Amino acid sequence: MSGTLRIIIMIALGFGILGVLIYGIMRILSFVAQGYSKVSDLVDDIRKGDAEAQATPRSLSNVDRIVIPQILRRFPEYDNELMVRRAVMDGDSYLKSLLSGVSSFTEKDGVRSFLEMMEETAEKAKNTVNWTDPRVHSAAVSKFEDNGDLCYVTYQVSYQYSVEGYTYQRKLAVKYIAAESPDYEKKIQVYKCPNCGAPVSQIGQKVCRYCGIALKTAAPLSWFIFDITDMS
Ligand SMILES: [Zn+2]
Structure with a gap:
């Protein structure tokens, strides 16, 4: 019986470790995805800023x-x-x-x-x-x-x-x-x-x-x- 118990414990441990690993990987993936969406937001902002800047005529000297x-x-x-x-x-x-x-x-x-x-x-x-x-x-x-x-x-x-x-x-x-x-x-x-x-x-x-x-x-x-x- 102790042999069976050991196997059950080992399987449970195995699943536990696997679960932690999967959770970790998911966290890393979601972190990267968030980072990416932040970067793409930033790119959008820059594009928007550019579009606004390009719509405004260059200021002339005021002398x-x-x-x-x-x-x-x-x-x-x-x-x-x-x-x-x-x-x-x-x-x-x-x-x-x-x-x-x-x-x-x-x-x-x-x-x-x-x-x-x-x-x-x-x-x-x-x-x-x-x-x-x-x-x-x-x-x-x-x-x-x-x-x-x-x-x-x-x-x-x-x-x-x-x-x-x-x-x-x-x-x-x-x-x-x-x-x-x-x-x-x-x-x-x-x-x-x-x-x-x-x-x-x-x-x-x-x-x-x-x-x-x-x-x-x-x-x-x-x-x-x-x-x-x-x-x-
Ligand atoms: Zn003269």
């Missing part, structure tokens, strides 16, 4: 109050609202040029070096652009640079495009130069003060630095695109 007075001191007739509208249109033309493979900018828009760069960039983009539906949101002035002879104003332009149903928000920097013609490099330095003959090199210079006589610029200054870059 109008600082930059516009700087520009107006040098160019009293400067019209920022007009330039904001222009920056939006130029941003739009830039993106459409990349899509079509043909630059839509002319000598009215930009300096010679920009026009040449744009033709190359558009030609190259024709085979590599993988996005569609570009849309420009808005523009804001971000910088004024006065290097004496040359003055630049830069606008940030926010835009979006789509890749395989996803929307991406980005920014361009459109930099304008004050010049009399697209060939600003050649025309600068050529003017002389009609009174004393001193060179008048500074664009927008109102008074001769040497004799102090009031100067008239030979041609009205306009703002030409100097460069457009993707800030992303």
Whole structure:
């Protein structure tokens, strides 16, 4: 009888050990499953965050109050609202040029070096652009640079495009130069003060630095695109 009892005890022990093992394995499996569902929740959250971020246009620099007075001191007739509208249109033309493979900018828009760069960039983009539906949101002035002879104003332009149903928000920097013609490099330095003959090199210079006589610029200054870059 003691032999039978021993066998029964051993079987019971065996089942006990097996039960503990199975329970342990089940616990581990459920722990892993929970962990996995937490990870997948996290991935969902990240996707949701991305989708929200992608629906919101990139924020633009907010320095109008600082930059516009700087520009107006040098160019009293400067019209920022007009330039904001222009920056939006130029941003739009830039993106459409990349899509079509043909630059839509002319000598009215930009300096010679920009026009040449744009033709190359558009030609190259024709085979590599993988996005569609570009849309420009808005523009804001971000910088004024006065290097004496040359003055630049830069606008940030926010835009979006789509890749395989996803929307991406980005920014361009459109930099304008004050010049009399697209060939600003050649025309600068050529003017002389009609009174004393001193060179008048500074664009927008109102008074001769040497004799102090009031100067008239030979041609009205306009703002030409100097460069457009993707800030992303
Ligand atoms: Zn002079």
